[in-house]
Amino acid sequence: MTNGNLTGVANANVSLATIAKEVGVDPSLVSRVLRSDPSARISPKKRAHILEVVERTGYRPNRVAQSLRMRQTHILAMLTPDITNPFHSWLFRAVEARANRSGYDVILCNTDDDAERSLKVVTTLCEGHIDGLLLATARDDDPSIEMLQRRNIPYVLMNRRRKNGDDPWFGTDSGRVGRIGGEHLLSLGHKRIAYFDGDLTVEQIEGRKRGLLEVLDAADRSLDPELAATELSTRLEARNAMQTMLALRWEKRPTAVFVPRTTLVDGVLDAVHAAGLTIPDDISILGFSAVPDPVITSIRVPINEIAERAVEYLIKTLKSEPLPDDPPQVAFETTIIDRTTTAAWPS
Amino acid sequence: MTNGNLTGVANANVSLATIAKEVGVDPSLVSRVLRSDPSARISPKKRAHILEVVERTGYRPNRVAQSLRMRQTHILAMLTPDITNPFHSWLFRAVEARANRSGYDVILCNTDDDAERSLKVVTTLCEGHIDGLLLATARDDDPSIEMLQRRNIPYVLMNRRRKNGDDPWFGTDSGRVGRIGGEHLLSLGHKRIAYFDGDLTVEQIEGRKRGLLEVLDAADRSLDPELAATELSTRLEARNAMQTMLALRWEKRPTAVFVPRTTLVDGVLDAVHAAGLTIPDDISILGFSAVPDPVITSIRVPINEIAERAVEYLIKTLKSEPLPDDPPQVAFETTIIDRTTTAAWPS
């Protein structure tokens, strides 16, 4: 009777009660039909009638009411240090895709690696409107994880982890990243290797450097302080640092550069190009990549696997499903993808 | 009595009723105290007692219940064609920051520029758990905006808009982007200008090209088909296209490249560098940037302003506030930021 002429037009204000009244039944019956509740016997005729009205009115259950009743919102939140960092935007992309497949929406929050901001964000996320959190922002000096534990909110860490935590975590072994990078360049005969990276207070970043140092040490080498540029965060900073290195006198200049941080790679390239050097003849470049198809030879982090496993693990814990073959901490394999920007250095 | 020894420990299951029972009052009174409801006068003693218990238990109101009652969730959603595109990740960043300041969380959804996926996403977002939408994905062939209109869900468009729509929109005049780019390069004396861009079915992208063509036309020039590389989306594709152009015989090669698309800029640079060319002596490059600090001379889009105005407009419509000085469609100014990657071409 209402809306009869508005086929296909959805009214946001249709509720179970609306449908029920029109059909002349109780709202609970409509709910049972829609959820095909096996415990309820419904006459085929009434069932058809209900479905017809639901269809015609374009009824969709109100998720807020459902959430209140079912005590789950089907919303996750992800904390990212910086979504403009390609590594993290690819990570989010994979997370969102996987979450969507299981019917979850994802709230994304930038923390800018700021503990205060992180805590503030987590606080508002603790008001019951999200089911769980994915953190790509873990730091030892960040109190927000403790808050989540106190409030009993399920979470998983991605990529970064805490030094002394046994949080559920999916990422890569940062030491290994440093080691395979170092080994790769050493095996090519490079003697002067430059190193670029970000904030060493992040475990993941500090670990990479440690891995590199181990390998150098094993080969009776060390990292020349003049060739170590850390605490860098922007493309411009990387370019400037690289330019400084290229301005060193010939025998001190790097023959290879290891840049395990996506945001810095292009800055290094800018400087190399500005100096008119040819890659890899004049200098080798080894980068880091979240994408399957990097332009330079890179250590690839299997970001899709990390995201998928993290989301799957989180959703399972939400459903209190048994977690049989899912260890709470998984380090995924990293491999070097060759794009011929590294080459042997003549001795 | 309960939790007394757990100072600071928040229990997720504390509700108004919990507080009320402990203090010995009605939940409504607690609610009024917390909201400092002026219509209710509460004895200072009881008020203090309530606040003390609230503090001790770490009570936080349940947002889902609030949402149900107040009919607003304080959650927005943003649709992005591709969050790994720097333009869009910077846009989201600005949107999220502004929304947060007003107490809104933002669900981010990737659509991959796929109408089907977009419709699916919007459908699930129409279930009452978000207050409004920000779309950076508008396309004429995308039916999801009509769905929003039917369901009466507030939305604004950012950056892209529909050809024949009067949707609220905040962005830049795409024709102008093309024109100022073309004028800049023409005024430097360039004769052979290469053009790189993405999917021309997007109004914003098609408009840029149209703008460029207008300017060329006015100067009695045209765009050499061999120097027009559109429908490109990846860095690799851009590199390949650029390499093809650089392989042309001398007098057909571009002297300047106009790349109004962030994802393609680095690909063009890759090819230029691989060819051993010097910028801007051998070739001029004009790019496009969402960031305040681009590495190459770029047309800058004031992304923060766009995001802020869009969010503000959306929130105002949510609150049914009057929109006096806020026209529903605003084209922001674009300017060229000089990074000396374009130079005069000797005639």
Place this chain on the structure above:
DNA sequence: CCGAAGAGAACAATCCTTTGCAGTTGGCCA
């Protein structure tokens, strides 16, 4: 012909918060 099984559907509580309205004191004034 009566009792009971069973199909079919309604009732009511619950999730948690907000808010209009009504109720209970006490004090003060006439």
Place this chain on the structure above:
DNA sequence: TGGCCAACTGCAAAGGATTGTTCTCTTCGG
């Protein structure tokens, strides 16, 4: 002392969906 106004606080409904329980018929077997 009756009446009235404050001050203070509780009641109950609403918001929309879910689900255990109860109720009402049919129908069938004994």
